[in-house]
Amino acid sequence: MKLEELRFGTELLKRGFASMQKGGVIMDVVTADQATIAEDAGAVAVMSLERVPSDIRKMGGVARMADPEKVIEIIDAVSIPVMGKVRIGHFVEAQVLEILGVDMIDESEVLTPADEQYHIDKKLFKVPFVCGARDLGEALRRINEGAAMIRTKGEAGTGNVVEAVRHMRNIMGDIRMLRGMDKQEMIDFARDIEAPADLVIECAERGRLPVVNFSAGGIATPSDAAMMMQLGADGVFVGSGIFKSSSPERMAKAIVEAVNHFNEPEVIARVSRGLGDAMPGLDVHTLRDDEVLQTRGR
């Protein structure tokens, strides 16, 4: 087989990669040791970053892509896929992560946006992207830019699942509503939510987003994770929820099992017993406007 007959970085390969993550838990890690713990607990992938979101909140200032040194350490430590976060619109951070060999790039509102008008033109990359969304319009705009996976934003670093629930219900509810519309109504609706009409129609036909949709931003317990799955998530991202809990290894394993058995309360009850403290939570209603991450990059 000659190399020129191989095609790399196609839409199918990007969406296919995302599809392999389904039913899985993707965990935020800041060191190679944490990455190993996550892999041993059954994570399908790890998200390498400089600080978990709750620490980003505490530190303040500008949050950027992780040090390449750290990303490489994490890549070398595990055999599961490694993802990395870049600032919204920061296409050079994305070029750097692609060169390092990261398997998927998260263009994330958790970091400080680099461009307040444009997201990254994700179709220019061979590596797939995941992007955050609060509603169907945001999700479809990101998919139109080339995102191969969506994650509902929630409110990262709070340990409070309320925003993740709101965003998942927004998306699933809008898709359910679409199914009762005729084509003209769909086109009108697409204009309303500022999304491409063809993608709106595709959602209506398939009864779901055209790409894999994970939940993120506030998941702190096995029950939180299972609830997001029951609400229609294809899998979950857990950020601060694991390594800010009192017993990360056990929490990681319990969340993996809860996602696998999301419809079996007896399993969730068993894995939740005696887990120790979940991460300390924040009431999202007490956040100042400038502390809210989900409104970045719409």
Place this chain on the structure above:
Amino acid sequence: MRCYRPVDVKVGVLALQGNVSEHIDAFRLALSRMGEDASSKVFEVRHPADLVGCNALAIPGGESTTISRLIEKNHLYEPIRIFSGGIFATCAGMVLMATHVDDTRVHTLGLIDMTVDRNAFGRQRESFEADLLIKGLDGGPFHAIFIRAPVATSVGASVKVLSQMNQGIVAAESGKHMVFSFHPELCGDTRLHERFLKTLRSRQ
């Protein structure tokens, strides 16, 4: 051409993690293209009891370390090992079917005498699509989607190699089982699914 008597085909798809729904859809499409009657079913397998009455099992792609761990957690290891039907395994599924793998964290089922190398082509940026020639498959090359794919580096005498690239073996057959490095369930071409089901029927 031989005419097949319609039989009940019960295809279970191991639904622990990975691209489960794509496998279900592909098997349903293959069965309808073969003119299968409505008594055939494709369903999810999560627990040992789900395997009862299955003649075929699909092990999908996903993360082999994760699926391996969940097979044990869900007490499916022995039931799959002694499963009497055929197994159709792709990507991570192929890793799990092997007797040997380059990673001790994956507890393989050892159902096919082969040694497998995980992520043999590299990381996601090295994932690729290619048209492959597959031994005994009519209708021209098969459009194959390789995603962080494994290969078999060696196989025992009982294993028939169906396709090979420079890095190793990417499709193989052993008894009722078929394994692929790539993802036939992602491309809409159900020729491999149909071949697998026909082989099963001819053995029934």
